[in-house]
Amino acid sequence: MWQRTELLRSSSRIAINLKDIHGIKIRGFAVAAVSACTIIYLMHAISAFVLVEQPKPVPGFRMEGIRKQIYESQWIRIFPHLKAMIPVVTDGNKFSITSARHSSIELLNANQLRMGGIMKALIISRCEAGQRKSYGGDFFYVILRRPGSNGSDGVTCEISDESDGRYIATCIMPWSGKATIHARIIHPSESIYQLMKRYSSEKEFGIHQNTTMRNSMNGIESTSCSVGFPDKRPEEICDYTNPTHGEKRTCLKPPSGGCPKTILYQKKVVEQRSAGESIDRMYCNEENYLKPISGSGNEISILKTERADNTSSHTADHFTDLSSTSFDPMRPSGWLYAGKWNSFKTARSFGHDIATLKTCLSHKRLHLFGDSTARNLYGHLVRSLKIKDYGLAVAWSRGRDGASSEMNMTIQYRSHGPPLNNPGPEDARPYMSDSFDAIHEGGKGTVVVFTVGYHFHFFDPDVYLLRLKIIKQAVLSMLERLPGARVIVKGLHYHWESNIGRSPWLTYRFVTMLRHEFRDVAGVIYMEHWDYTLLRNNSGVHPKHEIFMGTFDILMTHLCLL
Structure with missing residues (x-):
């Protein structure tokens, strides 16, 4: 339905950093304070008598109270910057959406760029009217790339949301010479809010x-x-x-x-096409989705340290503990140089050497729990190490078991149970908590690698959070029952292709929750590879062979250092 543009009542809740505007009356609506973006939008609308198509409700959603429901959810507490956004984010005003072409990044410490040090940059988020946003919640990424490489060399940067339209990017500089700043907006905050609304039910969307x-x-x-x-x-x-x-x-x-x-x-x-096609006009409109912002592509020069070569093997102390992790997946766990992954947590890498892998896995009882990404790890190990596989391929989700007398090791795969959107019989999808309960052998030498998340993307995140808490209790019970056993949480990886949800943010949200729930648990190691797959610009849920082998190397390093 088309009608003349009117001031959105919700604008009265938006705080202003640039200036306050009091006592405005437009078409009978009294406004105490509105954002500069909205004021400029109104000026355009009134002066030009613009006709604007009103946003249509998303099918299947009852909009009453949805903002309050999200604000009071459990998962949002893990994201304080998003919780701060909920009361003020605009809903349906395209002039208030964050604009890639108007947003920018600039250096804060241009005179202090030295290998092994920290580069800081400021991102300013601006709306279509060119004014700075008054709230946060935008989803950016920043990468330092090494020019002249194969296109993937570089390091990801941690980003802090200041909740006022400013973002601080912090980047480690592990090499000397030239570097290029790559900064993109993945989703504006307004689109993030639309995603929150869409995926807010116990009934899986789509x-x-x-x-x-x-x-x-x-x-x-x-x-x-x-x-x-x-x-x-x-x-x-x-x-x-x-x-x-x-x-x-x-x-x-x-x-x-x-x-x-x-x-x-x-x-x-x-049931529905991609969220990007139907959720709203702001979401994936080729202007603000995965687009570079102003200042992206700028080149910097990094000075050498006293080291003889041009790379740093050591960085800040907080990157040296293999068992610790941060809440932010963007915080780098390593970097790519000449196509090789260099961990900030350990100087060792075990590569694809079969003899080394056999030594690492000898006398192990290895359990792989999760979705098809865990199943693929099982298949690769069975093929590479010539392990005897006793599983029946009735359905990919059915459990598999293998053993090697040469290595005196056993290996097992179990799926993570419903929701699991693949065909198969009921007994092919045991709950992960029950699979942990079923482990009674060993202690030292017993290792469980699990991953969970991709099949939960289109539910209310509280569904996923509750599942993580149940799995955590099962993990703690097993570790108490079997002293010496170890658990590796395989994090989720960056990807942007999906049939019904083309959004890296959905995975980012869940990988952050996964990190939060299992951070600093004794006997549990978190395997980080979000930054690796972002640097490689991984597209699919199932990475291509070269990227898969890179993540496999990271996993084997964790296993071999146990």
Whole structure:
């Protein structure tokens, strides 16, 4: 529906840093304070009598109270800069959206650029009207690239959101010579808010999980399953919550009206196209999605230190502990030089040497839990080390077991349980908490590598947070039961291609939550590789072979140093 532009009532909640405007009356609406971006927007609208298409509600959402729901959620507490944005972010005003072409980055310490030191830069976020934003929440990345390399050499930079339109980028400088600053906006804050609204339900957005059941009359019926169905009455739902640890799962009652045992997950059906195509006009409009900002591409010169070569093997002390991690995935754990990964946490790298891998894995009981990315690790180890595989390939999610008498080692793969959007029988998807409970052998020599997250992207993040807490309790119980056992949390990797959610921020949000939940837990090591895959500009959930092998090397380094 088209109508004349009017002042958004929500603008009265926006704080101004540039100046305060009091007593404004436009078309009968009294405003105490509005953002400079909105004022300029109104001036354009009034002077030109502009007709603006009003934003249409997102299908399937009840907008009443959604801002409050997000603000009071559990997951948002991990992101204070996003929580500060929620009360003031504009919703539907395209003139207030952060603009890539008007936003900029500039150096703060241009005279202090020395190898092994820190480069600091200031990002200023501006709206389409060219005025600085009064709130944060934009999703940027900044990378220092080494010119003349293969295009992937460089180091990622940590970014601090000041919640007032300013962002501080902090970059380690591990080489001397030239470096190029690459700064891009991935999503404006307004688009981040739209993503929050879209993925805020126990019912997975965009996915219909068809489940086949056998009823009491021995007939086959089909129905839909998910974590929850908020719009359905209790009598319309069958409860299949995990009885041991409480992971919630429900299905709609089939036509027979009973709640039989589920026997087969069939396939996922995409109900909606990509979020970037339907969520709003601001989200993925080729102007502000993964676009460079002003100042991106500028070159700097980094001075040498007293070292003879042009690279640094040591940086600040807070990068030396292999078992620690920060909350921010952008904070670098290493850097790429001549195509080789150099860790800030250890000087050692174990590469692809088969003899070394056999030595590392000898006398180990290795468990791999998670999604298809964990299954791929299992397959690669079995093929590379010629391990005897006893699994049956009925479905990729079904458990696999292998053993090597030469290395005196065993290896196991188990999926992470619902939600898991792939076909397979019920017993092919055990809950990860139950898989941890099933480990009774060993102590020293028992290693569990797990990953979880990609199949939770399109749910309310509190669903994922609760699952992490349940898994954490199972991890702690196993470590207490088996002294000497170790757990490696394989973090999520950067990617931007997806059939229904082309957004790196969805993964960024979950990898931050994963880091937060397992940070500084005794006996648990977090494997960081978000920065590695960002430097390599990884596109898919399943990385190409070269990038996969890079992450495999990082994992093997963690395993070999246990």
